[in-house]
Amino acid sequence: MSRKKPEDRRVVRTRRTVIYTFLLILIFMYISAHAQLEEERAQALQAETLETGNAAQAGLAAGQEENGEQVMEQEKGDGKAEGQEGLILNPEDMWCLILTNAQYPIPEDYLPVLKEVPGQGQSVDERIYDPLMEMLSDMKEQGLSPVVCSGYRTLDKQEMLFNRKVSAYVKQGYSMEEANQMARRLLSIPGSGEHCLGLAVDIYCESYQKLEAGFADTKEGKWLRENCWDYGFILRYDQGKEELTGIDYEPWHFRYVGKAAAQYLKETGMCLEEFYIEESLYG
Template identity: 45%
Template sequence: MRPAQRRKMILNTAIVIAGIAAGILSGYLLGEGLAERKADADIKAAEKKLYRIQEQLQEVNQQLEESGAVEDAALAERMKEFEDGIPWNMTLVNAENPMQEGYVPELAEVENGYSVDARIAEDLNAMLAAARADGCQPQICSAYRSVEKQVQVFNDTVNSWISQGSSFWDAYQRTTQEVALPGTSEHGIGLAVDIVSSQYAELDAKQAETMEAQWLQEHCYEYGFILRYPPEKQSLTGIIYEPWHYRYVGREMAQKIKESGLTLEEYLGKTY
């Protein structure tokens, strides 16, 4: 990871955790008008919790710095080649390769109020139309997300785990397996789209059993898309199996990646 990218990831992590901490503290502050004494005690408890979160933030930042310090030379060389001209449709965005700071693609609206990089809209619409012609009922549930939106999604997921009884650290760790840190999500470059069945819209492993998911996995490459986070590949992608998450790489590259059986990380490592 390049130094500027690593600093950006650390900053995004700080924003995320600060947002969670603010939510915890504000929750206590809301009670002040109802019972002043109880609110004072709650605020002190919240301040202690915030202090612990700040310590955890320092630990996260240290881990990120250490992971960057041991970056292998081969990856650095591939990133140089990427900067020198890997096609836009093969851009790699993940925890080790944050998106370019400030980048916003030219967007085109597709359906349900969602937008994607304008260059993929035609193929995406064609894929959805073909699926519907075959009797499927796919629907987009997420597409382009700004970094600010990604912060919100990440924070909401952390808070959801906390509300279910997880500690902050466990909630954070679980969330990183499901949701990319802000600045490291393909949704931010407009090339990723989440598609579910209109009959079953849950984002879980059962989504793979729907007719829509099965159709997409069989035909998505014909329209330039790949299943970005396939099963049993988490150690390579850093993300759990997501049968709803499709990434545009172009028709030619999608065909090659499908035939290779590789993830995008693996394919780029062998090709560029």
């Protein structure tokens, strides 16, 4: 038997190497092509799924809009008062629903455009002037004698009134802490106050010129309590709401919130703080 020469062995090894390399290249090309195909399939499936989802979402939104329109049409057809089913808040109406109390101060740069109440020596936000004058006029036509004794106040005046009340209590022998706590039951603390919004008025009458609980028993006090809602006003600090408002009962203090909100608060018996909680308006 003849032996293969070393040159023949090298030729065989070279051929095997070439063959193996070629096979590896073929395998690599197959794997790459297969992976690319799977990726294209996945992208196509994802695009199809996204398109389907968008179509479904659009259909859902259209259905909700249609249902909303149907509900609104049904409410109109039923002739129900808006407050009975809930109050729809419109952004353009939020100016008269601003809440200010011990927790929510008034921005220092808040400056309402004012209009003077004739013969009263007081001013209010010009946007509540017409409903206020209408309410006062209707009262006078019925033989009543309302007097707007307090309207808009600057933040500085509110602070002065509060500090004066604190000083009065201190002179009576109360500690500074006690005086502050007592004063804040009667007056808004510095930096807050509905009068500083220009949206509130204090009203008494010619026969009872005192801001005391007794005003509630006058004809003017009773009329205002029963009818202020029709003009967009509410009795802001009512009995039984002291813990919520932080202010004692004030049957003379009326705040403008707009007719829809006033009617809603009347029907539900809520104060403005409760309304903010219900509508999740607290920031």
